[in-house]
Amino acid sequence: MRMELIQPFINAADAVFAESLQGPTKIVDLEMDEDAYRRKGVAALIAIKGDIEGRVILDLSPEVAIKVASQLAGTEIAASEQVVKETVCELANMVIGNSVTLLNDQGFHFKVFPPEVHMDETGLAGSADTEALVICIETPCGNIYLNIAMHYLHRRRQERNAIPALD
Amino acid sequence: MKQFAALLRKDNQPVRYLVVDDSVFARKNLIKMIEMFGGEVAGEAGDGLTAIAEFNRINPDIVLMDITMPQMEGIEAVERIVRQHANARVVMVSSVGYQENILAALQKGAKHFVQKPVKPEVLYEILRYVLSDDPNAVGAPVALAGEHRS
Numbered sequence: 001m002r003m004e005l006i007q008p009f010i011n012a013a014d015a016v017f018a019e020s021l022q023g024p025t026k027i028v029d030l031e032m033d034e035d036a037y038r039r040k041g042v043a044a045l046i047a048i049k050g051d052i053e054g055r056v057i058l059d060l061s062p063e064v065a066i067k068v069a070s071q072l073a074g075t076e077i078a079a080s081e082q083v084v085k086e087t088v089c090e091l092a093n094m095v096i097g098n099s100v101t102l103l104n105d106q107g108f109h110f111k112v113f114p115p116e117v118h119m120d121e122t123g124l125a126g127s128a129d130t131e132a133l134v135i136c137i138e139t140p141c142g143n144i145y146l147n148i149a150m151h152y153l154h155r156r157r158q159e160r161n162a163i164p165a166l167d
Numbered sequence: 168m169k170q171f172a173a174l175l176r177k178d179n180q181p182v183r184y185l186v187v188d189d190s191v192f193a194r195k196n197l198i199k200m201i202e203m204f205g206g207e208v209a210g211e212a213g214d215g216l217t218a219i220a221e222f223n224r225i226n227p228d229i230v231l232m233d234i235t236m237p238q239m240e241g242i243e244a245v246e247r248i249v250r251q252h253a254n255a256r257v258v259m260v261s262s263v264g265y266q267e268n269i270l271a272a273l274q275k276g277a278k279h280f281v282q283k284p285v286k287p288e289v290l291y292e293i294l295r296y297v298l299s300d301d302p303n304a305v306g307a308p309v310a311l312a313g314e315h316r317s
Contacts, residue, residue: 020284072192097262104265
Protein backbone atom coordinates (compact mmCIF):
# COMPACT_ATOMS: atom_id res chain seq x y z
CA MET A 1 0.00 0.00 0.00
CA ARG A 2 1.55 3.28 -1.10
CA MET A 3 0.28 5.93 1.26
CA GLU A 4 1.85 8.73 -0.80
CA LEU A 5 -0.58 7.76 -3.57
CA ILE A 6 -3.56 7.33 -1.24
CA GLN A 7 -3.11 10.46 0.85
CA PRO A 8 -4.09 12.92 -1.94
CA PHE A 9 -7.43 11.12 -2.27
CA ILE A 10 -8.08 11.31 1.47
CA ASN A 11 -7.12 14.99 1.59
CA ALA A 12 -9.25 15.79 -1.45
CA ALA A 13 -12.27 13.88 -0.11
CA ASP A 14 -12.03 15.65 3.22
CA ALA A 15 -11.78 19.08 1.58
CA VAL A 16 -14.50 18.42 -1.02
CA PHE A 17 -16.99 17.03 1.51
CA ALA A 18 -16.37 19.84 3.99
CA GLU A 19 -16.74 22.52 1.31
CA SER A 20 -19.62 21.12 -0.70
CA LEU A 21 -21.62 19.80 2.27
CA GLN A 22 -20.93 22.90 4.36
CA GLY A 23 -19.92 21.26 7.60
CA PRO A 24 -17.23 19.41 9.53
CA THR A 25 -16.03 15.99 8.40
CA LYS A 26 -14.21 13.27 10.33
CA ILE A 27 -12.56 10.00 9.40
CA VAL A 28 -14.35 7.55 11.68
CA ASP A 29 -13.01 4.25 10.37
CA LEU A 30 -10.06 3.08 8.31
CA GLU A 31 -9.20 -0.50 7.40
CA MET A 32 -7.31 -2.59 4.86
CA ASP A 33 -9.35 -4.78 2.55
CA GLU A 34 -7.94 -7.54 0.39
CA ASP A 35 -11.26 -9.04 -0.73
CA ALA A 36 -13.62 -8.00 -3.52
CA TYR A 37 -15.38 -4.86 -2.41
CA ARG A 38 -18.86 -5.18 -0.92
CA ARG A 39 -20.92 -2.07 -1.48
CA LYS A 40 -22.56 -0.30 1.45
CA GLY A 41 -25.03 1.46 -0.85
CA VAL A 42 -24.68 3.08 -4.26
CA ALA A 43 -21.12 3.09 -5.53
CA ALA A 44 -19.24 4.98 -8.23
CA LEU A 45 -16.05 3.31 -9.43
CA ILE A 46 -13.40 5.41 -11.15
CA ALA A 47 -10.46 3.69 -12.82
CA ILE A 48 -7.05 5.32 -13.22
CA LYS A 49 -4.41 4.15 -15.73
CA GLY A 50 -0.98 5.59 -16.43
CA ASP A 51 2.14 6.22 -14.32
CA ILE A 52 -0.01 5.12 -11.41
CA GLU A 53 -2.89 2.71 -11.69
CA GLY A 54 -5.81 1.62 -9.61
CA ARG A 55 -9.32 2.55 -8.78
CA VAL A 56 -11.33 4.57 -6.31
CA ILE A 57 -14.83 3.62 -5.21
CA LEU A 58 -17.07 6.20 -3.59
CA ASP A 59 -19.95 4.58 -1.80
CA LEU A 60 -22.94 5.94 0.10
CA SER A 61 -26.48 4.91 0.99
CA PRO A 62 -29.38 6.21 -1.15
CA GLU A 63 -30.67 8.15 1.87
CA VAL A 64 -27.34 9.93 2.30
CA ALA A 65 -27.22 10.56 -1.47
CA ILE A 66 -30.55 12.41 -1.37
CA LYS A 67 -29.35 14.55 1.55
CA VAL A 68 -26.14 15.31 -0.37
CA ALA A 69 -28.14 16.13 -3.52
CA SER A 70 -30.30 18.61 -1.60
CA GLN A 71 -27.20 20.21 -0.11
CA LEU A 72 -25.44 20.47 -3.48
CA ALA A 73 -28.50 21.90 -5.21
CA GLY A 74 -29.32 24.26 -2.33
CA THR A 75 -32.93 23.08 -2.29
CA GLU A 76 -34.91 20.00 -1.24
CA ILE A 77 -34.58 17.28 -3.87
CA ALA A 78 -37.14 14.47 -4.26
CA ALA A 79 -35.69 10.98 -4.08
CA SER A 80 -35.23 9.09 -7.34
CA GLU A 81 -32.77 6.61 -8.80
CA GLN A 82 -31.50 9.22 -11.25
CA VAL A 83 -30.82 11.73 -8.46
CA VAL A 84 -28.93 9.11 -6.47
CA LYS A 85 -26.80 8.16 -9.49
CA GLU A 86 -26.01 11.76 -10.39
CA THR A 87 -25.13 12.62 -6.80
CA VAL A 88 -22.68 9.75 -6.45
CA CYS A 89 -21.07 10.63 -9.79
CA GLU A 90 -20.81 14.33 -8.99
CA LEU A 91 -19.21 13.68 -5.59
CA ALA A 92 -16.83 11.11 -7.11
CA ASN A 93 -15.86 13.50 -9.91
CA MET A 94 -15.09 16.30 -7.45
CA VAL A 95 -12.99 14.07 -5.19
CA ILE A 96 -11.11 12.49 -8.09
CA GLY A 97 -10.64 15.80 -9.88
CA ASN A 98 -9.09 17.40 -6.81
CA SER A 99 -6.89 14.36 -6.09
CA VAL A 100 -5.74 14.17 -9.69
CA THR A 101 -4.75 17.81 -9.52
CA LEU A 102 -2.49 17.12 -6.53
CA LEU A 103 -0.94 14.02 -8.12
CA ASN A 104 -0.53 15.59 -11.56
CA ASP A 105 1.25 18.58 -10.08
CA GLN A 106 3.67 16.06 -8.49
CA GLY A 107 4.57 14.87 -12.00
CA PHE A 108 2.37 11.78 -12.39
CA HIS A 109 0.55 11.39 -15.69
CA PHE A 110 -2.45 9.15 -16.07
CA LYS A 111 -5.91 8.88 -17.54
CA VAL A 112 -9.01 9.02 -15.38
CA PHE A 113 -12.00 7.11 -16.70
CA PRO A 114 -15.61 8.30 -16.24
CA PRO A 115 -17.38 6.91 -13.15
CA GLU A 116 -19.26 3.63 -13.41
CA VAL A 117 -22.26 3.56 -11.11
CA HIS A 118 -23.18 0.30 -9.38
CA MET A 119 -26.66 0.06 -7.87
CA ASP A 120 -27.64 -3.53 -8.56
CA GLU A 121 -27.58 -6.36 -6.06
CA THR A 122 -24.51 -8.12 -7.42
CA GLY A 123 -21.19 -7.61 -5.67
CA LEU A 124 -18.70 -5.08 -6.98
CA ALA A 125 -15.55 -6.74 -8.24
CA GLY A 126 -12.43 -5.38 -6.63
CA SER A 127 -8.90 -5.40 -7.99
CA ALA A 128 -7.85 -8.94 -7.23
CA ASP A 129 -4.13 -8.07 -7.25
CA THR A 130 -4.30 -5.02 -5.01
CA GLU A 131 -5.12 -4.46 -1.41
CA ALA A 132 -7.34 -1.49 -0.81
CA LEU A 133 -7.79 1.05 1.93
CA VAL A 134 -11.40 1.55 3.01
CA ILE A 135 -12.16 4.84 4.71
CA CYS A 136 -15.42 5.89 6.31
CA ILE A 137 -15.87 9.65 6.48
CA GLU A 138 -18.56 11.16 8.66
CA THR A 139 -20.19 14.18 7.01
CA PRO A 140 -23.16 16.40 7.91
CA CYS A 141 -25.28 14.28 5.50
CA GLY A 142 -24.14 10.88 6.80
CA ASN A 143 -21.29 8.45 6.27
CA ILE A 144 -19.49 8.27 2.93
CA TYR A 145 -17.08 5.42 2.16
CA LEU A 146 -14.00 5.53 -0.03
CA ASN A 147 -12.22 2.39 -1.16
CA ILE A 148 -8.86 3.21 -2.70
CA ALA A 149 -6.44 0.83 -4.42
CA MET A 150 -3.50 2.50 -6.13
CA HIS A 151 -0.01 1.45 -7.18
CA TYR A 152 2.88 2.51 -9.41
CA LEU A 153 2.81 1.07 -12.90
CA HIS A 154 6.54 0.18 -12.91
CA ARG A 155 6.00 -2.08 -9.91
CA ARG A 156 3.51 -4.11 -11.91
CA ARG A 157 5.91 -4.29 -14.84
CA GLN A 158 8.66 -5.58 -12.56
CA GLU A 159 6.30 -8.15 -11.10
CA ARG A 160 5.23 -9.32 -14.55
CA ASN A 161 8.85 -9.54 -15.71
CA ALA A 162 9.73 -11.69 -12.70
CA ILE A 163 7.27 -14.38 -13.80
CA PRO A 164 8.86 -16.83 -16.28
CA ALA A 165 7.14 -16.84 -19.65
CA LEU A 166 5.17 -19.94 -20.58
CA ASP A 167 6.20 -21.72 -23.77
CA MET B 168 -24.99 33.41 4.15
CA LYS B 169 -22.51 35.94 2.81
CA GLN B 170 -24.01 38.91 0.97
CA PHE B 171 -22.56 40.06 -2.34
CA ALA B 172 -23.05 43.40 -4.05
CA ALA B 173 -24.63 42.91 -7.46
CA LEU B 174 -22.35 42.57 -10.44
CA LEU B 175 -23.98 44.68 -13.16
CA ARG B 176 -23.37 45.58 -16.79
CA LYS B 177 -22.54 49.11 -17.81
CA ASP B 178 -26.19 49.70 -18.67
CA ASN B 179 -27.07 48.65 -15.10
CA GLN B 180 -28.74 45.49 -16.34
CA PRO B 181 -27.91 42.13 -14.74
CA VAL B 182 -24.95 40.25 -16.20
CA ARG B 183 -26.28 37.43 -18.43
CA TYR B 184 -24.72 33.99 -17.94
CA LEU B 185 -24.59 30.75 -19.88
CA VAL B 186 -23.99 27.83 -17.50
CA VAL B 187 -22.46 24.72 -19.07
CA ASP B 188 -22.06 21.49 -17.09
CA ASP B 189 -23.25 17.93 -17.61
CA SER B 190 -24.08 17.67 -13.91
CA VAL B 191 -27.50 19.06 -12.99
CA PHE B 192 -26.27 19.67 -9.44
CA ALA B 193 -23.25 21.60 -10.59
CA ARG B 194 -25.47 23.79 -12.77
CA LYS B 195 -27.94 24.35 -9.92
CA ASN B 196 -25.10 25.25 -7.59
CA LEU B 197 -23.66 27.77 -10.05
CA ILE B 198 -27.11 29.21 -10.77
CA LYS B 199 -27.64 29.71 -7.03
CA MET B 200 -24.38 31.69 -6.89
CA ILE B 201 -25.23 33.71 -10.00
CA GLU B 202 -28.49 34.72 -8.34
CA MET B 203 -26.54 35.69 -5.19
CA PHE B 204 -24.41 37.96 -7.42
CA GLY B 205 -27.48 39.62 -8.96
CA GLY B 206 -26.97 37.94 -12.34
CA GLU B 207 -29.40 36.42 -14.80
CA VAL B 208 -29.12 32.88 -16.17
CA ALA B 209 -29.77 33.33 -19.88
CA GLY B 210 -29.16 29.70 -20.78
CA GLU B 211 -27.93 26.28 -19.71
CA ALA B 212 -26.20 23.47 -21.56
CA GLY B 213 -25.06 19.96 -20.64
CA ASP B 214 -22.35 19.54 -23.28
CA GLY B 215 -19.99 21.53 -25.48
CA LEU B 216 -22.03 21.29 -28.69
CA THR B 217 -25.18 22.61 -27.03
CA ALA B 218 -23.08 25.32 -25.38
CA ILE B 219 -21.95 26.62 -28.77
CA ALA B 220 -25.53 26.67 -30.09
CA GLU B 221 -26.74 28.40 -26.92
CA PHE B 222 -23.96 30.97 -27.10
CA ASN B 223 -24.93 31.85 -30.67
CA ARG B 224 -28.57 32.11 -29.64
CA ILE B 225 -28.33 34.18 -26.46
CA ASN B 226 -24.94 35.94 -26.71
CA PRO B 227 -24.26 35.90 -22.95
CA ASP B 228 -21.89 38.24 -21.11
CA ILE B 229 -20.17 35.33 -19.35
CA VAL B 230 -19.96 31.58 -19.89
CA LEU B 231 -19.23 29.27 -16.97
CA MET B 232 -17.89 26.14 -18.66
CA ASP B 233 -17.15 22.68 -17.26
CA ILE B 234 -14.29 20.76 -18.91
CA THR B 235 -15.19 17.07 -18.83
CA MET B 236 -18.49 16.64 -20.65
CA PRO B 237 -20.06 14.22 -23.13
CA GLN B 238 -20.13 14.86 -26.90
CA MET B 239 -17.74 17.79 -26.82
CA GLU B 240 -15.45 18.74 -23.94
CA GLY B 241 -15.29 22.26 -22.56
CA ILE B 242 -11.86 23.16 -23.89
CA GLU B 243 -12.86 22.41 -27.48
CA ALA B 244 -16.12 24.32 -27.00
CA VAL B 245 -14.16 27.35 -25.73
CA GLU B 246 -11.91 27.24 -28.76
CA ARG B 247 -14.87 27.18 -31.14
CA ILE B 248 -16.77 29.91 -29.30
CA VAL B 249 -13.77 32.23 -29.13
CA ARG B 250 -12.97 31.59 -32.81
CA GLN B 251 -16.42 32.91 -33.71
CA HIS B 252 -16.72 35.52 -30.95
CA ALA B 253 -13.32 36.98 -30.10
CA ASN B 254 -14.69 38.94 -27.13
CA ALA B 255 -16.38 35.98 -25.49
CA ARG B 256 -15.70 35.71 -21.77
CA VAL B 257 -15.45 32.09 -20.73
CA VAL B 258 -14.54 31.00 -17.21
CA MET B 259 -13.66 27.32 -16.87
CA VAL B 260 -15.16 25.50 -13.87
CA SER B 261 -13.72 22.05 -13.25
CA SER B 262 -12.76 19.58 -10.55
CA VAL B 263 -9.57 18.87 -12.44
CA GLY B 264 -7.33 21.86 -11.84
CA TYR B 265 -3.84 20.75 -12.77
CA GLN B 266 -1.60 23.11 -14.66
CA GLU B 267 -1.79 21.40 -18.07
CA ASN B 268 -5.57 21.63 -18.02
CA ILE B 269 -5.58 25.27 -16.99
CA LEU B 270 -2.95 26.22 -19.57
CA ALA B 271 -4.82 24.38 -22.34
CA ALA B 272 -8.02 26.23 -21.49
CA LEU B 273 -6.31 29.62 -21.34
CA GLN B 274 -4.51 28.97 -24.63
CA LYS B 275 -7.85 28.23 -26.29
CA GLY B 276 -9.25 31.55 -25.11
CA ALA B 277 -10.70 31.03 -21.64
CA LYS B 278 -10.35 34.08 -19.39
CA HIS B 279 -10.00 32.33 -16.06
CA PHE B 280 -10.30 29.06 -14.18
CA VAL B 281 -12.04 28.06 -10.95
CA GLN B 282 -11.83 24.66 -9.30
CA LYS B 283 -14.80 22.68 -7.96
CA PRO B 284 -16.21 22.67 -5.39
CA VAL B 285 -16.71 26.33 -6.18
CA LYS B 286 -16.52 28.78 -3.31
CA PRO B 287 -18.92 31.70 -3.90
CA GLU B 288 -16.39 34.30 -2.75
CA VAL B 289 -13.74 32.92 -5.13
CA LEU B 290 -16.11 32.87 -8.11
CA TYR B 291 -17.30 36.38 -7.26
CA GLU B 292 -13.76 37.79 -7.34
CA ILE B 293 -12.99 35.99 -10.60
CA LEU B 294 -16.16 37.34 -12.20
CA ARG B 295 -15.34 40.87 -11.00
CA TYR B 296 -11.90 40.52 -12.57
CA VAL B 297 -13.16 39.05 -15.84
CA LEU B 298 -15.96 41.60 -16.16
CA SER B 299 -13.59 44.50 -15.59
CA ASP B 300 -11.24 43.54 -18.45
CA ASP B 301 -13.27 45.32 -21.13
CA PRO B 302 -14.93 48.48 -19.83
CA ASN B 303 -16.46 49.19 -23.23
CA ALA B 304 -18.55 46.08 -23.22
CA VAL B 305 -19.54 45.67 -19.59
CA GLY B 306 -19.41 48.24 -16.81
CA ALA B 307 -17.10 47.95 -13.88
CA PRO B 308 -18.91 45.98 -11.21
CA VAL B 309 -20.09 47.78 -8.11
CA ALA B 310 -17.93 47.67 -5.00
CA LEU B 311 -18.49 45.24 -2.20
CA ALA B 312 -20.30 46.73 0.78
CA GLY B 313 -17.82 48.62 2.92
CA GLU B 314 -15.12 48.53 0.25
CA HIS B 315 -13.65 51.79 -1.00
CA ARG B 316 -12.84 52.15 -4.68
CA SER B 317 -10.53 54.91 -5.85
